[in-house]
Amino acid sequence: MSSSTFNNKLPNLKHLNYLLALDKYQHFNKAAEACFVSQSTLSSAILKLEQQLCCQLLEREHKRFIFTSHGKQVVALAQKLLLNANEFTTFAQQQGCYNSGSVNLGCIPTIAPFILTDLVQACQKDLPNIELYLREDTTDNLLFQLEQGEIDCAIVAFPIPKNNFFSKKLGQDDFYIAGDKTLVNRFQASLDYQSLPEKSVFLLNEEHCLTEHAVSACKLADASLINSFSASSLATLVQMTAFHHGVTFLPEMAVNKGVGKLEGLLIEPMKGEVYRDIGIVWRKTSMREATFMSLADVVSKASLSQ
Amino acid sequence: MSSSTFNNKLPNLKHLNYLLALDKYQHFNKAAEACFVSQSTLSSAILKLEQQLCCQLLEREHKRFIFTSHGKQVVALAQKLLLNANEFTTFAQQQGCYNSGSVNLGCIPTIAPFILTDLVQACQKDLPNIELYLREDTTDNLLFQLEQGEIDCAIVAFPIPKNNFFSKKLGQDDFYIAGDKTLVNRFQASLDYQSLPEKSVFLLNEEHCLTEHAVSACKLADASLINSFSASSLATLVQMTAFHHGVTFLPEMAVNKGVGKLEGLLIEPMKGEVYRDIGIVWRKTSMREATFMSLADVVSKASLSQ
DNA sequence: GCTCTTAATCTAAAAAGTCGATACTCTATG
DNA sequence: CATAGAGTATCGACTTTTTAGATTAAGAGC
Known part of the structure; x- marks a missing residue:
């Protein structure tokens, strides 16, 4: 049923309240007093x-009155309706408060698994009035959903392709090199990609921003080194890297959670300033910046090095 | 929770409708058009x-807007609320119609069992839009409940002790004499109460108006004839009358329904104009006279001789 | 730069809601 | 039988809310 089919005369809820008071007190003056209005107001309502x-x-009798049986049923329904209306306003108003209400949070797949457990727990503790709803998707999809209002904010890796959002950096996520012991040691000693065989570098498929960020941060310029196989998750990526005796780049938060702990796989921090920035983004038009900031604090403390 | 605890600002339901339209069309002009109001009206609402x-x-962006996630939840609740409100008005309005709505009908115990089955059936057939609720009680109690608005009308035997009601005669209910064959025959031959032994007349207890009406209609003046045992139902009355070889008076509607068909009990119509009037009463202030008249017709046709 | 689209804003008018005073009528009381 | 008291309806003035129409403002597309 569409909204336009509501063609009934909708009653004024305030007046229904008067009706309930009249039922309760069975007396116009007392009911009016209870509603803080004049008797004439209540009468005409x-x-x-x-x-x-x-x-x-x-049924009126000049000095007394009684409710008709229909009137009584109407009162009962009005009571239900007002209860419903009250729930409605209570819900609507509660949300206006600082650090409360529901937050639809998006997160990219190369971050989500490593922070969400901690985030949810910390959030329950520090921001108990926030109802957190999580959605995992790629940066592009998340930013689109953010524009559409389907999510309220998103945790992504910087830089992001659009800049029509507000954002806050949450922390820095260093890259590690992981892979065949020989290859890793050789690279770490020389810091020269030419030390690696062709097609020995395994990456996630391109829809993951991690790929681009890793290539960029690690200054991996030579495309011929990259294996054409591209994994769709870090777990797969690590497996394939180990199996084919190649190398790959892993973010610290993944390493910390044990990704890459595999027989014959050596993991070492990349030398130099090699990292991606993690941050939270939200619409410029959102009025809930303060709440998102609180959420950002919680994430930083729970999961990220500064 | 009392009505006065609703101190939230209650929203204007019409405005909630505008909100739903805006959600549906995602466009102020289209939504306003659908609501038959101007764009500025909808905007300010x-x-x-x-x-x-x-x-x-x-969240507004000068030319476009999106609903906040909270806004979406509010829309969902508003939808529920308006559905509820619509049900409310639909219910409230339906009742205004002629021959529809609920009718709380009272009936005295010496009438109820003999007409209600027929009445309910006839009502379902002839007045299908009336919801009939029945209550059985004594005349005094029914008239009190009628005054209080606890019932809408009542079927009673005339005369009644109060006259601040409107009423309509439904029919005439002749009295029968029932009892020990010898006593009944002796009385019918002589029409003289002196033909009956002392304490041989059994009656219902005094809260039943039938007692008074029978005594009055049958012109039973001599109190010494009346047995001090008084039954509280016609069934009991008949049983006791038979057991003690006395006599009693039964209304025709009871006789027609088989009350008094008992081994050794003779039932004969009283000679002369010996009857009680059956009628329906309602408050003078009630506006549903037409509906009660329809109900009266149904009762008359279904259960009573004119 | 120009036009078109779209929502917000401003102003005036209409509608709805409210109050205080008064009218009306029933009940109680002497 | 008159009178006072109580309780609800009604009237007119006033206030608040809702509404429409014109205008403004700010992108978007050309």
Whole structure:
């Protein structure tokens, strides 16, 4: 049923409240007093209701009145309706508060598995009034969803392809080189990609921003080194790298969570300033910056080195 | 929770409708058109809602807007609320119609068992839009409940002790004499109560108006004839009358339904104009006279001789 | 730069809601 | 039988809310 099919005369909820008071006190003056309005106001409100609803709620006898049986049923329904309305306003208002309400948080797949458990726990502890809903997707998809309002904010790796958002850096995620012991040692000694065989560098497929960031941060210029196989998850990537005796780049948060702990796989921090930035983004038009900042704090403390 | 605890700002339901339209069309002009109001009206209504609910429903960007995630939740709740409100008005309005709505009908115990089955069936057939609720009680109690609005009308035997009601005669219910064959025959031959032994007349207890009406209609003046045992139901009365070889008076509607068909009990119509009037009463202030008249017709046709 | 689209804003008018005073009528009381 | 008291309806003035129409402002597309 569409909204336009509601063609009934909708009653004024305030007036329904008057009706309930009248039912409760069975007395116009007392009911009016309880509603902080004058008796005439309450009287005409009831008349108005009867007129709008085209029904008789009271039987009047100049000095006394009684509710019709229909009136009583209407009162009962009005009670339900007002309870519902009250829940509605309570819900709507609660959300206005600082650090409360639901937050739809997006996160890219090369971050999500390594921070979300900690984040959820820390959030329950530090931001108990926030209901966190999580969604994992690629940066591009997340930014699109963010624009559409399908999510409220997203944790991504910088830089991001669009800049029509506000963002805050959460921390720095250093890259590690992981792979065949010989190859890794050779590279670490020389810091020269020419020490690696052709097609020995394994990466995630291109929809993952980690690939681009790793290539860029690690200054991997020679495309011929990159193996055409591209994994769609870090777990697969590590497996394939080990199996084919190649090398790959892993972010610290993955290494910390044990990704890459595999027979015959050597993991070493990249030398020099080789990292990706992790940050949170939200729409410029959002009014919940303060809440997102709190969330950012929680993430930083729980999962990231500064 | 009392009505006065609803101190939240209650939203204007019409404005919630505008909000739903905006959600549906995602466009102020189209939504306004669908609501048959101007764009400025819809725009300011949404602003007003946000202000009243102290929350942000939309994120605006001068030419476009999106719903906040909170706004979406509010829309969902508003939808529920409006559905509820619509049910409310639909219910309230339906009742205004002629021959529809619920009718709380009272009936005295010396009538109820003999007409209600027929009445309910006839009502379902002839007045299908009336929801009939039945209550059995004594005349005094019914009239009190009628005054209080706990019932809408009542079927009683005339005369009644109060006359501040409107009423309509439904029919005439002749009295029968029932009892020990010898006593009944002796009385019918002489029409003289002196033909009956002392304490041989059994009656219902005094809260039943049948007692008074029978005594009055049958012109039973001599109290010494009346047995001090008084039954509280016609079934008991008949049993006791038979057991003690006495006599009693039964209304025709009871006789027709087989009350008094008992071994050794003779039932004969009283001679002369000996009857009680059956009628329906309602408050003078009630506006549903037409409906009660229809109900009266149904009762008359279904159960009573004119 | 120009036009088109779209939502917000401003102003005036209409509608709805409210109050205080008063009218009306029933009940109680002497 | 008159009178006072109580309780609800009604009236007119006033306030608040809602509305429409014109205008403004800010992108988007050409």
